[in-house]
Amino acid sequence: MARRKMSLHLMRRKTVNAVMLSLTGLCTFIATGTLLYILGYLFVHGGKNLSWDFFTKLPAPVGEAGGGMANAILGSAKLLLLATAIGVPIGFLGGVYLAEFGGNTFAYLVRYVTDLLNGVPSIVIGIFAYTLIVLPQGHFSTMAGGLALSIMMIPIAIRSSEEFLRAVPLALREGAMALGASKSKAILTVVIPAAKNGIMTGIMLNLARVAGETAPLIFTSLGNRFWSPGWEQPTASLPVMIYTYALGPYEDWHQQAWAAGFVLLALVLAVNIVARLMLSRQAHVIR
Amino acid sequence: MAASTTSAVKARPSGRAQSFQQRLRAGDDLAYAVTLAAAITILAITALLVYELYVHSTLSRHKFGWSFLVTRTWDPVAEQFGALPFIYGTVVTSVIALLLGIPLGVGAAIFLAELAPPKISSGLTFLIELLAAVPSVIFGLLGVFVLIPILHKLEDPIRSALGWTPLFQGPFYGVSMLSAGVVLSLMIIPFIISISREVILAVPNDQREAALALGATRWESTWDVVVPYAYKGITGSIFLSLARALGETMAVTMVIGNDPKINTSLFAPGYSIAAIIANEFAEAPGEMYTSALIELGLVLFALTIIINGAARLLVAGTSSKGGT
Amino acid sequence: MTRKIMRAAMAAALLAGAALAQQVLINCGGATFPYPMYSKWFDVYHKKVPALAFNYASIGSSGGIKQVTEGTVDFGASDGPMTDEQMRQFREKRGSNVLHFPTVLGADVPTYNVPGVTGQLNFTGEALVGIFFGKITKWNDPELVKANPGVKLPANNILVVHRSEGSGTTYVWVDYLAKISPEWKQKVGVAGSVNWPVGVGGKGNEGVSGQIKQTPNSIGYVELIYAVQNKMSYGKVKNSAGEFVQADLASVTAAAEKASKTMPDDFRVSITNAEGKGVYPISSFTWLLIPEKIADATKRKAITDFLKWMLTDGQNETEALDYAKLPKPVVDKEMKAIAKIQ
Numbered sequence: 001m002a003r004r005k006m007s008l009h010l011m012r013r014k015t016v017n018a019v020m021l022s023l024t025g026l027c028t029f030i031a032t033g034t035l036l037y038i039l040g041y042l043f044v045h046g047g048k049n050l051s052w053d054f055f056t057k058l059p060a061p062v063g064e065a066g067g068g069m070a071n072a073i074l075g076s077a078k079l080l081l082l083a084t085a086i087g088v089p090i091g092f093l094g095g096v097y098l099a100e101f102g103g104n105t106f107a108y109l110v111r112y113v114t115d116l117l118n119g120v121p122s123i124v125i126g127i128f129a130y131t132l133i134v135l136p137q138g139h140f141s142t143m144a145g146g147l148a149l150s151i152m153m154i155p156i157a158i159r160s161s162e163e164f165l166r167a168v169p170l171a172l173r174e175g176a177m178a179l180g181a182s183k184s185k186a187i188l189t190v191v192i193p194a195a196k197n198g199i200m201t202g203i204m205l206n207l208a209r210v211a212g213e214t215a216p217l218i219f220t221s222l223g224n225r226f227w228s229p230g231w232e233q234p235t236a237s238l239p240v241m242i243y244t245y246a247l248g249p250y251e252d253w254h255q256q257a258w259a260a261g262f263v264l265l266a267l268v269l270a271v272n273i274v275a276r277l278m279l280s281r282q283a284h285v286i287r
Numbered sequence: 288m289a290a291s292t293t294s295a296v297k298a299r300p301s302g303r304a305q306s307f308q309q310r311l312r313a314g315d316d317l318a319y320a321v322t323l324a325a326a327i328t329i330l331a332i333t334a335l336l337v338y339e340l341y342v343h344s345t346l347s348r349h350k351f352g353w354s355f356l357v358t359r360t361w362d363p364v365a366e367q368f369g370a371l372p373f374i375y376g377t378v379v380t381s382v383i384a385l386l387l388g389i390p391l392g393v394g395a396a397i398f399l400a401e402l403a404p405p406k407i408s409s410g411l412t413f414l415i416e417l418l419a420a421v422p423s424v425i426f427g428l429l430g431v432f433v434l435i436p437i438l439h440k441l442e443d444p445i446r447s448a449l450g451w452t453p454l455f456q457g458p459f460y461g462v463s464m465l466s467a468g469v470v471l472s473l474m475i476i477p478f479i480i481s482i483s484r485e486v487i488l489a490v491p492n493d494q495r496e497a498a499l500a501l502g503a504t505r506w507e508s509t510w511d512v513v514v515p516y517a518y519k520g521i522t523g524s525i526f527l528s529l530a531r532a533l534g535e536t537m538a539v540t541m542v543i544g545n546d547p548k549i550n551t552s553l554f555a556p557g558y559s560i561a562a563i564i565a566n567e568f569a570e571a572p573g574e575m576y577t578s579a580l581i582e583l584g585l586v587l588f589a590l591t592i593i594i595n596g597a598a599r600l601l602v603a604g605t606s607s608k609g610g611t
Numbered sequence: 612m613t614r615k616i617m618r619a620a621m622a623a624a625l626l627a628g629a630a631l632a633q634q635v636l637i638n639c640g641g642a643t644f645p646y647p648m649y650s651k652w653f654d655v656y657h658k659k660v661p662a663l664a665f666n667y668a669s670i671g672s673s674g675g676i677k678q679v680t681e682g683t684v685d686f687g688a689s690d691g692p693m694t695d696e697q698m699r700q701f702r703e704k705r706g707s708n709v710l711h712f713p714t715v716l717g718a719d720v721p722t723y724n725v726p727g728v729t730g731q732l733n734f735t736g737e738a739l740v741g742i743f744f745g746k747i748t749k750w751n752d753p754e755l756v757k758a759n760p761g762v763k764l765p766a767n768n769i770l771v772v773h774r775s776e777g778s779g780t781t782y783v784w785v786d787y788l789a790k791i792s793p794e795w796k797q798k799v800g801v802a803g804s805v806n807w808p809v810g811v812g813g814k815g816n817e818g819v820s821g822q823i824k825q826t827p828n829s830i831g832y833v834e835l836i837y838a839v840q841n842k843m844s845y846g847k848v849k850n851s852a853g854e855f856v857q858a859d860l861a862s863v864t865a866a867a868e869k870a871s872k873t874m875p876d877d878f879r880v881s882i883t884n885a886e887g888k889g890v891y892p893i894s895s896f897t898w899l900l901i902p903e904k905i906a907d908a909t910k911r912k913a914i915t916d917f918l919k920w921m922l923t924d925g926q927n928e929t930e931a932l933d934y935a936k937l938p939k940p941v942v943d944k945e946m947k948a949i950a951k952i953q
Contacts, residue, residue: 017504021402027394031476032411035418038429061650063840090325097322110326117333119595121534123561124584127568131339138682139638151332158329184318212422215536219569226664233636234666239424243537246428249820249841261425272420276413362806458768460826462811545775545812556811566814570674570776572803
């Protein structure tokens with residue numbers, strides 16, 4: 001009697017086991033499947049609408065078909081260049097500080113604030129850049145947009161630099177010092193080069209993330225239907241064009257939005273894949 | 288890190304050797320100064336950010352006080368502004384995102400960590416982490432042209448199944464809180480999967496083996512032993528995703544409908560804090576309007592800090608890698 | 612590898628910078644109502660005078676007013692004239708007056724997407740008020756059926772689409788609604804941005820038309836050209852003479868006729884619900900908002916030259932895009948007013 005009851009109970013547990021485990025498989029399937037489907041959709045749709053014009057022409061007047069996003073592509077490139085030029089040095093040096101001179105309460109504060117800044121929504125950073133740069137200067141500009149993006153890059157640059165520097169084995173550092181190097185010389189000639197790969201991939205991932213940011217640009221670099229000379233004028237950018245065109249009524253705009261989405265996503269994913277591959281290769285080497 | 292090195296040898300070397308040592312130590316000081324300056328810059332930027340938000344929202348804060356947080360009206364003509372509809376929209380869409388994202392995300396994480404063969408697990412995880420890199424505006428693009436038409440088709444089944452609840456009443460026009468919530472869930476699932484999977488992998492094997500040795504089924508060992516062990520980390524990942532969802536701008540603003548009203552029905556359009564700032568900031572007519580928008584930004588800032596803070600506490604509380 | 616790419620990028624940026632150093636970029640922005648017209652004009656003008664590029668940001672009339680007041684654009688554009696208070700704020704911030712220059716005449720049309728209805732629906736002013744108040748909720752409401760005998764209107768819910776941001780198109784629309792309904796005037800008011808009783812918000816004329824195109828059973832208000840360019844259905848509106856009139860060059864020009872004879876010096880005037888036969892009741896001028904004092908001489912000349920061109924050759928381009936030309940008395944008056952810009 002007891003035996004039969006026990007095996008029923010056991011069967012129930014086994015069924016639950018089978019069911020729940022398959023459910024988790026289903027979850028994975030749904031999650032990955034949905035995401036892959038929509039990305040596939042983007043690639044197919046976007047690829048269809050790519051054209052030479054897209055890369056070389058300026059936008060056409062409203063309502064007329066044709067034109068392209070050449071100025072947006074250049075604009076995005078300029079914004080990212082500026083963001084990297086400002087954000088990476090500050091982030092990297094901050095990471096060096098935390099990794100090499102950290103350990104005290106001040107470092108703890110810096111880490112806390114970095115995480116805080118990292119969590120700030122990009123739209124709020126856009127407001128910040130507007131009040132800080134656009135208002136006093138009196139106009140929208142590539143510079144304001146680039147600065148907004150650089151503020152977004154800094155926290156990630158700090159944390160990833162710190163992580164990769166910390167990952168350099170103690171033995172390397174001590175070896176340098178045993179050979180008579182001062183701390184700064186050890187950092188400069190031994191530690192940083194050892195962490196070089198990781199730091200580079202960190203920068204690449206950071207860049208890829210910021211390349212797709214739209215919100216901070218809406219009221220800093222605004223937009224431009226023409227080329228934007230220098231750094232003091234508003235500029236078009238890929239993400240903002242996608243936003244504007246997707247919401248408009250013109251079929252032609254929708255097609256261009258898809259094409260722009262394709263280009264943006266392809267670049268972001270390509271950089272991500274390369275960076276992660278480099279990282280995993282390096283991980284094998286260090287171990 | 289170890290303290291400054293060669294100070295043990297305090298004996299004065301003469302001539303050229305002395306200046307070399309001095310130069311070395313000067314290099315140390317320079318390195319320290321430069322990196323310290325960078326670290327201070329971060330503090331300065333964040334402090335300045337809070338300051339600017341605070342100062343530029345003064346008009347609105349003085350006029351409305353704390354009632355700003357609980358007022359429903361958003362009337363530009365009468366210059367009466369309240370944050371409640373936006374807080375509501377932000378919270379509701381994020382909750383929908385979590386309700387959809389947590390089961391799918393944690394379920395997939397369990398599968399990837401416990402059940403899948405290692406190659407498949409790392410392959411799929413690689414793919415999923417790539418998806419975490421997709422920009423928000425692209426999710427918005429897909430939301431408008433792919434998701435909303437799909438939801439239109441699903442409207443009738445949903446209505447017949449759940450139409451009796453106040454959550455699914457009223458007409459459905461595509462742009463709605465439901466659509467925004469679903470888009471958000473797609474955006475946070477990769478995060479939940481990625482972090483939860485790592486946390487589950489970090490659970491020591493002896494926990495699993497002990498459970499199995501005691502006769503537990505695979506599922507029981509996972510659900511009753513491993514997951515509770517990793518509970519803090521998983522909850523942390525959920526909080527982090529929540530923080531991300533709260534601040535998400537582009538994807539939400541493209542599908543939420545931009546209506547500053549509070550509706551119980553998820554089929555109705557709504558508005559989130561980030562969305563209204565994105566839509567109206569460049570155009571806000573008048574000082575009070577702009578000030579109110581910036582105050583909204585301040586509210587959002589505060590919200591994300593609180594959630595992020597809670598998340599950090601939880602994730603840091605798990606074993607192995609202390610803090611992400 | 613990365614270094615090579617960086618170097619190439621810098622070189623490209625420098626070259627582009629050098630080539631463009633000759634070009635004068637004038638930033639302007641505002642109303643989406645005339646955006647197709649302005650974008651065409653600026654394109655044509657740029658081909659005529661390649662050294663000048665007018666970069667127009669279509670951010671809505673309120674955006675135009677705000678940005679020109681802040682000085683972040685060289686001049687703005689709006690379909691709702693600036694209020695006295697807004698002009699006072701401009702004087703305070705920028706130290707001079709702001710001048711209104713009408714450019715074209717356009718119309719707000721009620722555009723809709725009703726399954727099964729392909730022709731033009733007739734709307735009375737009261738019907739439009741009811742719809743936007745949320746009192747008329749279904750397409751087969753008696754008020755709509757009465758005005759459209761013989762048309763099969765479905766029993767579906769109406770989705771109202773309005774603007775999510777401050778807009779002159781909105782201003783014109785609610786200005787008209789307020790003239791029809793004192794209740795609207797009192798409860799909702801007339802401004803670029805109002806507390807809408809019902810509906811979803813689209814960004815810009817572009818966003819509203821985009822939304823309506825995507826959403827069955829919706830209705831909204833857009834400038835005529837957006838409905839035409841996108842082959843969307845738009846309705847006739849009943850004017851003060853009792854006729855159902857479609858927005859077109861003739862009916863919009865008729866709306867401005869009386870006002871053009873009594874145009875005030877500052878050009879701020881409302882022509883909604885104008886009297887007369889054949890008048891389209893939701894018509895409006897749209898204005899460029901130009902500071903009286905422009906410090907930069909190059910920009911000042913560029914802007915005044917453009918204004919002169921706009922009032923002469925430019926007016927020949929308007930009809931192709933369904934915007935009505937400015938009446939002659941108005942053009943003459945504006946030409947004289949250009950001299951005010953210092």
